[in-house]
């Protein structure tokens with residue numbers, strides 16, 4: 641092959657795979673679409689056309705793929721965009737306030753820690769979350785999420801820590817969640833608008849050590865003599 645043809649071939653292959661700067665890069669587009677979905681996109685002003693998305697604040701790449709997205713304490717406001725789940729190499733997604741720092745690495749379908757607590761995320765919990773099969777920690781607490789809990793949460797069979805507290809969630813606890821999430825040790829759905837009784841399947845969660853289902857009236861704590869409490 642002539643040298644010129646080799647270069648044409650390299651350029652063609654590169655256009656498909658190593659062009660991280662161009663608009664056409666799907667991961668750059670996913671990040672841009674996440675930014676544009678925010679009500680306060682200005683917070684991410686550094687995410688602009690002057691540089692590759694791998695240099696954007698909070699973004700870490702390895703071999704041109706986004707592996708970590710860490711935007712704690714920015715108080716991002718807006719829906720929980722499904723485009724966040726189109727970053728296949730992502731291992732850490734930390735959009736929390738800076739109260740906790742995740743430490744593990746993996747791939748998006750191998751994402752183990754997802755911390756989005758204490759932002760102003762609105763809208764529903766995306767059913768796409770059910771794709772993150774390796775997730776061990778899911779913290780969406782302290783946002784303004786509405787709607788019912790998607791039954792797909794029951795597909796997160798590795799989950800040990802689930803905190804959905806302090807949102808505006810309604811409906812009841814999906815039975816799939818209580819039958820499938822056998823590894824769960826901590827479940828917090830308190831301070832939502834969940835209705836109805838707790839499904840009897842809750843008895844399946846044998847490893848549970850922490851369970852928060854409130855609200856119960858705060859005044860209960862004033863009953864200093866109380867030694868038995870039956871809520872059946």
Ligand SMILES: *[C@@H]1O[C@H](CO)[C@@H](O)[C@H](O)[C@H]1NC(C)=O
Nearest residue numbers: 685686687688689690691696
């Ligand atoms: C674009 O991003 C760079 C950092 O990457 C920042 O210094 C610059 O202020 C940004 N430009 C605008 C118009 O926000």
Ligand SMILES: *[C@@H]1O[C@H](CO)[C@@H](O)[C@H](O)[C@H]1NC(C)=O
Nearest residue numbers: 712713714737738739740741
């Ligand atoms: C969290 O972020 C705020 C604002 O950036 C900063 O003032 C504060 O010290 C940080 N807290 C911790 C525990 O890092």
Ligand SMILES: *[C@@H]1O[C@H](CO)[C@@H](O)[C@H](O)[C@H]1NC(C)=O
Nearest residue numbers: 782783784805806807808831
């Ligand atoms: C309940 O959650 C809301 C946010 O949805 C929060 O503003 C409020 O302080 C929480 N209440 C308690 C008692 O934690």
Ligand SMILES: *[C@@H]1O[C@H](CO)[C@@H](O)[C@H](O)[C@H]1NC(C)=O
Nearest residue numbers: 798821822823824846847848
């Ligand atoms: C429950 O906990 C025990 C002891 O920590 C552990 O060996 C077991 O694998 C756990 N079960 C599940 C389903 O995670």
